[in-house]
Amino acid sequence: MSGKGEKGDEDIELTPAGEEKKEPKQRKSSWAKLRHVDSFNAEAGRILSALQGHNTKKGWMTTVxxxxxTIGVVYGDIGTSPLYTFAGIFPEGIDQQEHLLGALSLILYSIILMPFCKYTFVVLNANDNGEGGTxxxxxLLCRHIKMSLLPNQQPEDRELSNYKLETSSSQMKRAxxxxxxxxxxxxxxxALFLFTILGVSMVMGDGILTPSIDEFSDAVVWISVAILFILFYAQRFGTDKVGFSFAPILTVWFLLLVGIGFYNLNRYGWSVLRAFNPYYMVAYFRGRAQQAWISLGGVVLSTTGTEAMFADLGHFSVRxxxxxxxxxxxxxxxxxxxxQAAYLSQNPYDVLDTFYKSIPDPIYWPTFxxxxxxxxxASQAMISGVFSIITQSLSVGCFPRVKVVHTSEKYEGQVYIPDVNYIIMILCILVTIVFRSTDKIGHAYxxxxxxxxFISTCMVSLIMLVVWKTNILFIIxxxxxFAFIELTYLSSVLSKFVQGGxxxxxxxxxxxxxxxxWHYAYKKRxxxxxxxxxxxxxxKQLARDPRINRVPGVGLLYSELVHGIPPIFPHFISSIPSVHSVLIFVSIKKLPIxxxxxxxxxxxRYVEPREYRMYRCIVRYGYMDVTGTNKEFEQQLLENLKDFIRNEYFMTHGRTAEDTTTGEGSSQISVVEEEIRFIERAVDEGIIYLLGETKVMAKQNASIFKKLVVDYIYTFLRNNFRQGETEMMVPHTRLLRVGMTFEI
Known part of the structure; x- marks a missing residue:
């Protein structure tokens, strides 16, 4: 983000960094003006000394x-692609040796260019404080430019971390x-929002297709269905229970791939290494023409699971x-x-089962x-990825509320969503039974x-332009x-649209x-x-109204608003003409951080008049933060409220610790401590949660399409998923609800 100071200040560029920043002129007057406008802004703009997330440097032992x-968690999908790639390229067999070399050349350079060059050394660096994914x-884009459609563009939402001063340059002017x-x-x-949820939806689709293609058995379909059922049933136990066993198994798998590969090269000939010459790719397209273009859908299978390298970044580190x-x-x-290519050079008709037929007999069953x-x-990794994506979608208001279970106390990112798990299980089983062909599933995959x-290429290019301010020649x-490569592949796989695509x-x-x-109704509300x-x-009128009673205790009234009092509040007063002795307007903000x-x-901050004991509180969570229990939340909120009361006094009166020794200082401090004791007594009387039951409906003169979307689809989703108090873990014994309807 960028900003200008007061008149006479220097023009500066502010970006998250964690480095020292140059102090602008007239800082005191700017600070005072900022506080005068809104006390949140000053507090939200404080500079912290450390970066968030996983950006801290790690030692080599930790990195190793x-x-x-990562071998066990990230690479299961791409690591098992040799099981079916050549079958996807040559479903009808190999007719010429040159075609085999051309296909091998395409596979080799697809792996080198996309997962290695693009993701490993470029896309991984486009992380959000250590977290990856669409x-x-x-x-990352919304933190630097005001592109978000979500209601999170207040300064207290945007100004979250560190800033640094950047000097003027052609790249900055372009940005x-x-x-x-x-x-x-x-x-x-x-367009950016739709692009994002399209990418998210495709990754979730990947999570459905991965178990189907990996677990599929052409001989016995129902064995595959049984394996799928067991796999999804086991999700409730959490990935951490079996996480330590994944890496050794995948390490053995990769060692077997290397051993079997060298065995076949030594037995059937090393001449296939000529495929590293890009000439064979050109010859492949000349020789097979349209069939070569169609076969690119099979070549793509060699890169499946590449997105998992980025999506699972939060559990590990870039290095x-x-x-x-x-x-x-x-x-x-x-x-x-x-x-495998060396084996196929001597056995071209074994292409549909290349991997298993190329295994040496003595180690066939252990390898199997x-x-x-x-x-x-591989399936476990993608399913866990879907759970993480759903959790992120919930946090930014893009998905109906569902139950999220954190399966590990040590790793917050390990989550399990029962409802989504069983939906994916049913879809995977249906895909396996209906398609009954790895080839058809591969088209969709x-x-x-x-x-x-392709979506990641577009978004990373935009990040290069406006965030990294990379040299324009490198961006081009x-x-x-990568857009050329991926669009070419996309055109090929789309040709199989009818066959399963x-x-x-x-x-x-x-x-x-x-x-x-869901996002549309959320935003309109x-x-x-x-x-x-x-x-x-x-x-102010409410404070002077003798008909309004003050009830002992603390009331927490939830609202989406950051500034101002929500319209649901007068409904509470009209229904129950009383207010708790301490009332806190709570706004829980799920930010794209x-x-x-x-x-x-x-x-x-205070809600005037101060003597009425009403406060405004913004509680900010990132999409990977854990909310905790209601008891933990209450304790944290009240302790922070006490700290705010003390700090507000010092900031307002300009007091220091030494001033408390004077008579006037001691008198003021006693006022502060009395306010804190008043809050503690109110807590002892009990804490009540006040929630508004807001019903969204389309206007009478709205179009039929809008009525269908709002009155039926949105209402169906809202009625059949978890309600707000469940998501916030509000105890029902301390819940007071008032209904309200508004039209959009």
Missing amino acids: SLAFQ FALYS HYIRGKLENSQAAKV AIQLSFSCVVLPALLVAYCG VVAVLAAII GIAVVAVM FFFGL YLPLAYAMVMMSIMGI YEFELKNKVSSDYI CKIAPEERFLF
Whole structure:
């Protein structure tokens, strides 16, 4: 983000960094003016000394340990792609040796360019304070440019971390120009949001197709169904229970790939290594023409699971993934595919079952067992990824509320969502039974994989332009190269639309519709509250009204509003003409930031008149933060309220610790301590949660389509998913609810 100081200040560029920043002129007057406008802004703009997330430097031993763990969690999908890639390229067999070399060349360079060059050394760096995935790219963009459609554009939402001063340059001027164009375009904001949820939907589609393609058995379909059922049933126990067993199994798997690959190269000939010459790719397209273009859908299967490298970044680190992929996964895959090509050069008709037929007889059954285990682990990784995505979607208001179970006390990112788990299980089983063909499932799988890759290319290119301010020539090279490759692959897999490629698109459209409709109603509800918030005069009149009783205890009234009193408050007063002795208007903000430090989580201010004991509180959570129990939340909120009362006195009166020794200082301190004791007595009387039951309906003169979306689809979603008090873990014995209806 950028900003200008007061008149006479220097023009500065502010970006999250954690470095020292140059002090602008007239800081005291700017600070005072900022506090005069809103006490939240000053508190929200405080500079912290440490960065959030996983950006802190780790020692080499820690990095190596994390790199070993990534082998079991991140690479199960891409590691098992040798099981079916050549079958996807040559479903009818290999007719010429040159075609085999051309296909191998395409596989080798696809792996080298996309997962290695693009993801390992570029996309991984586009993380949101250590978190990866499509939402992380969206979050990073929204933190630097006002592109978010969500109601989180107040200073206390945006100014969360550290800032640094950047000097003027041509890259900065270009970034300012592009940012200005984007921020002033509502169409650009909508397009970015739709692009993001499309990528998220495709990744979730990947999570459905991965178990189907990995667990599929052409011989006995129902064995595959049984394995799928067991796999999904086991999700409730949490990935941490079996996490330590994943890395050794996948390590053995990659060692087997290397061993079998070298065995086949030594037995059937090393001549296939000529495929490293890009000439064979050109010859392949010349020789097979349209068939070569169609076969690209099979080549894509060699890169499946690439997105998991980015999506699972939050559990590890950039260096750990770079180390494990470069030193273990990449060499193993290249050797495995070269070994399979060497085998096929002598056995061209074994293409549909290349991997298993190329295994030496003495180790066939041990390898078969490890292959099954590796396929299960691959499925586990993608399913866990879907749970994480749903959790992130919930945090930014893009998905109906569902129950999220944190399965590990040590790793907050390990979550389990029962409802989503069983829905995915049913869909996977249906896909396996209906398609009954790895080839058809592969067609659908390829579309999901390439679509997510292209979306990441576009979003990372935009980050290069406005966030990193990269040299324009590198941006053109990056976008031009990978967009060309991925669009070519996408055109190929889309040619299989009728044969099964429609599946991920249909699923993505359903998920996008759910996320879009929910987000639309969520945003409209917030805008209604914003336009109809209660004026400060109403509160002053309320304070003087003798008919309003003060009830002992603390009332927590929840609202989406950051500024002002929500319109639901007068409904409470009209229904129950009483107010708790301490009333706190609580706004829980789910921001597109991975984690928010505890010291930045609670922001308070007084609601005038102060003697009425009413406070405004903003509670900020990132999409990877854990809310905790209601008891923990109450304790944290009240302790932070006490700190606010003390700090507010010192900031308002300019007092220091030495001033408390004087008579006047002691008198003022006693006033502060009396207010704190008053709050403690109110807590002893009990804490009551006040929630508004807001019903959203389309206006009478709205279009039929809008009535269908709001009155039926949104209402159905809202009625069949968890309610607000369940999500916030509000105890029913201390809940008071008042209903309210508004039209959009």
